[in-house]
Amino acid sequence: MFTGIVETIGTVKSTQKVGGDVRITISAPDFSSRAVKLGDSIAINGVCLTVVEHNNADFAFDVSVESINHSLIGEWQVGVKVNLEMALLPTTRLGGHLVSGHVDGLATLVAMSDDARSWRMEFKLPEDLKKYVAKKGSITINGISLTVNSVNDDVFDINVIPHTFEVTTLGNLEVGDRVHIEVDLIARYLERLLTGNTQSSSNLSESFLAEHGFS
Numbered sequence: 001m002f003t004g005i006v007e008t009i010g011t012v013k014s015t016q017k018v019g020g021d022v023r024i025t026i027s028a029p030d031f032s033s034r035a036v037k038l039g040d041s042i043a044i045n046g047v048c049l050t051v052v053e054h055n056n057a058d059f060a061f062d063v064s065v066e067s068i069n070h071s072l073i074g075e076w077q078v079g080v081k082v083n084l085e086m087a088l089l090p091t092t093r094l095g096g097h098l099v100s101g102h103v104d105g106l107a108t109l110v111a112m113s114d115d116a117r118s119w120r121m122e123f124k125l126p127e128d129l130k131k132y133v134a135k136k137g138s139i140t141i142n143g144i145s146l147t148v149n150s151v152n153d154d155v156f157d158i159n160v161i162p163h164t165f166e167v168t169t170l171g172n173l174e175v176g177d178r179v180h181i182e183v184d185l186i187a188r189y190l191e192r193l194l195t196g197n198t199q200s201s202s203n204l205s206e207s208f209l210a211e212h213g214f215s
Contacts (some may be wrong), residue, residue, distance in 0.1 A: 121157060
């Protein structure tokens with residue numbers, strides 16, 4: 001479990017195909033002096049991966065076919081910058097929101113503009129994810145906990161303050177780039193509780209919520 005508060009930016013040092021999977025090595029000098037052990041979980045652009053090897057500032061991770069199919073990891077090249085966050089400890093302050101590290105899908109940056117000292121960024125969601133995104137709700141973009149300003153059908157926008165621009169990879173994005181999205185866990189579990197359906201359902205609507213006391 002993570003908070004979506006990025007601790008450092010790492011760099012993809014190598015990618016290697018291994019038996020149908022992919023092993024990636026990330027260089028993260030800021031983690032080199034920390035107590036990172038084999039088996040530890042680290043969120044890389046919002047994807048929870050397990051440390052399988054480490055040597056000083058270099059950390060290797062095995063990426064399954066499932067993770068490759070639901071993320072952009074298979075497209076990463078040497079030199080790509082990524083957001084890193086170590087897993088929560090019982091004493092960790094929850095500065096963002098609860099993030100599982102399981103990517104729900106990919107969104108596309110469709111617009112970006114200055115907004116005083118901040119930047120306003122608009123993202124287009126896949127059709128099956130738009131119902132989980134709400135105005136002033138939480139969303140994770142490439143491992144970063146952010147607040148949704150507004151939602152217009154399948155497009156939502158966020159504001160990014162200068163500090164977040166500087167300490168994450170959001171400043172590297174250009175219109176047309178895709179990003180990892182993880183929706184709020186509460187939205188996922190609320191749907192499951194209300195519909196009793198183990199699969200993603202399209203039955204969750206304003207009228208459905210009103211009928212069940214959420215008016």
